[in-house]
Amino acid sequence: MPSVTFNDHDLTAWTKDLEKAAAIAPAEAAKVVTKGAVNIKADARRRISGLAHAPAYPRSITFDPVHVNRTVATTEIGPDKGKRQGPLGNILEYGAPGRNTPPHPHMSPAAEAEMPRFARAMEALAVKAIEP
């Protein structure tokens, strides 16, 4: 009677690598998201600084603590309407026809500028997490 033998040593090792990666990924991803949020906040504040009529607005730009679970790490970055001049965010970002106020894009460009750095950091995280 012919028989077949399977050696699952490599598969078992790979499974353990993935389990290890899954265990460390959430905390590491939270660090990457936090770093990205810090960068976006700082860049957005820099881009919108110097407006005579909105001197306090840049300091209203903050981000929420990173929320993390097994599959997602999220935060929200932007002007806090509870802070001084925070409610101006939409008007400054997009402009206001009523006052002929032009837009001063700062949040979207800051986020776009961070995207390649964020992608690289997440790639590095993935490589580090699955290294044996």
Next chain:
Amino acid sequence: MSSIQDHANAVLNLLRADAQLTVYDGQVTGTADHYALVYSFRQLPGGELAPDKTSLVGDSTTVDMRFYIHCVGVDAVAARAVQGRVQAALLDVRPTIAGRECFPIRWVEGTQQEPNEETLSLVVDAVDVYSLVTVPG
């Protein structure tokens, strides 16, 4: 060498080709009750942000022109109508600029319709942001 104004004109001319659409460039200069107010914002992305459009020597020759278009009307219906005309004029259209290769105009982001916060008027304003990316032709 094409200028920033050439890029702005390319989009403004597309919008102005619609005779039913009142278009203002950077400032409301008329009394129309529904209109598209266009602000432009130029970006010069380098290799990090536009790696697929940057030459091997890394020169910042790519132009990413953003158009912040306020679609204004006396009510939500009118503002939506302006939005629709703007979309029909711009979305996925590949304009012509001398000396440049133009990629199709894309929608980037937008805000929902809302009354003007400053004047508390009944004017409804919705903003759409479009992007025109060009490289040397």
